[in-house]
Amino acid sequence: MLIDLTNIANSEEKIIHAEVPYKPEVFSSALGEFPIMGKTPVSLEIRNKGNRKLQIAGKMSFEAVIPCSRCLEDVSVRIDMDFEKSVDMKLSASEKIEELDEQNFIDGYNLDVDKLVYGEILINWPTKVLCKADCKGICSTCGVNLNLQTCDCDITDLDPRMAQIRDIFSKFKEV
Structure with a gap:
């Protein structure tokens, strides 16, 4: 107009x-x-x-x-x-x-x-919009809405830079 x-x-x-x-x-x-x-x-x-x-x-x-x-x-x-x-x-x-x-x-x-x-x-325009303050988000592996249901995915988020150390510890567990 x-x-x-x-x-x-x-x-x-x-x-x-x-x-x-x-x-x-x-x-x-x-x-x-x-x-x-x-x-x-x-x-x-x-x-x-x-x-x-x-x-x-x-x-x-x-x-x-x-x-x-x-x-x-x-x-x-x-x-x-x-x-x-x-x-x-x-x-x-x-x-x-x-x-x-x-x-x-x-x-x-x-x-x-x-x-x-x-x-x-x-x-x-709002920079971040949440449906509720304690919104759990979605599973990064399977994509399920964690507010509605749970999933059986491994949720341990490790820093990829620590992968070498994780491999060392997993070798010790096998012994």
Whole structure:
């Protein structure tokens, strides 16, 4: 969804409030695709701070289905976002590059709300999601979910650098 910023960029101290629906049903990134279950509209306040500088503040929350980091079971995670961005509308494209300004959500005098929200979701995405605090994960040998059942696999995890020493001890046991 695009919001035209022409009127506010030319009127100092002007404020615009907008409720914009966030339409994507799936969040896609390098990590994969995650269904978005519930979501609130993006609540925006765009304020002209003078000298063609804009302050964009927004709020949104949504619920995404993310696999548990240990057992890979689906977990419903609520993500609340509050963000604030400053935009200098008088900078040219070359000046933005020089200042390393990576605001890809502004194109000319249009604010792309979907790109703005996508960037904020990436920033607020949880690094680790657990289905429960004491999640046992999956067996590294047979792949069974250890929260649901046990397996008969040998779970001694030895450092591969210690393999030589283990071999020496196993020879002594045979004698």
